[in-house]
Amino acid sequence: MKFFIAFACLLALAYANEDAGVLRNDAEVNVDSFKYALKLDNSVDVEQAGNLNGEEWIVKGTQGWTSPEGEAVSIQYVADANGYQVLSANPPLPTPPPIPEAIQRALEWIAAHPSKDA
Template sequence: MQITLVVSSLLLAAAVNAFPQSLESKAAIISQEQVLNLDGTFKNTFETENKIRQEQIGYLKQGPASKDGPGVVQVIQGGYSYVAPDGTVISTGYTSDENGFQPAGSHLPTPPPIPEKIQESLRLLASLPSTPEPQYQ
């Protein structure tokens, strides 16, 4: 039992030392700004020495009323960027509100275009008169 524990500990130590240490975790923050206002608005930005940048603003807007009272929605807009291992800069912008998190960036996957035949079918369906729902008794 003790031999197994010692051997396991030595193997774990060897594995940890063999794993390359990342410099990313040691990047220092070279600039940072935080502004928090009493009306619920805020601004937050930072940049690290390895070119990671992030900025965002937040504010409150009127939303739909609910049973709990007037609706207020928090909106956060911002973006972040970093340098990929191949040297390209990856940038993502985003909005987060009552519709959820909505990222945008040229590196993000997009759905394929809708084939023309399906678009024709959708146009035809939209042009047809609607039928009333059946009434059950």
């Protein structure tokens, strides 16, 4: 299901600019795998492939485009049972803020005192 969402988002990105010409549009869809590639003349370049591993989809892909400021943007990702994970990004993704001290202490306390039901 997750890959359907990612696929729909990528199609929306591709069709957001109606003036873009399609340079490449390859797709192969099977029961237990899929792959596609889309390249537009406005710098959008997308590739994605997925395989069904048991009951779990493992999807890997890359996206690239040029920002309105002229900067090259690219993302490499994987989506699986652990969710969507960015493997690399250019420009790099911002560093998340540190966990507040009170929250960190609460997490440590919870880890040290597991629920009796568990």
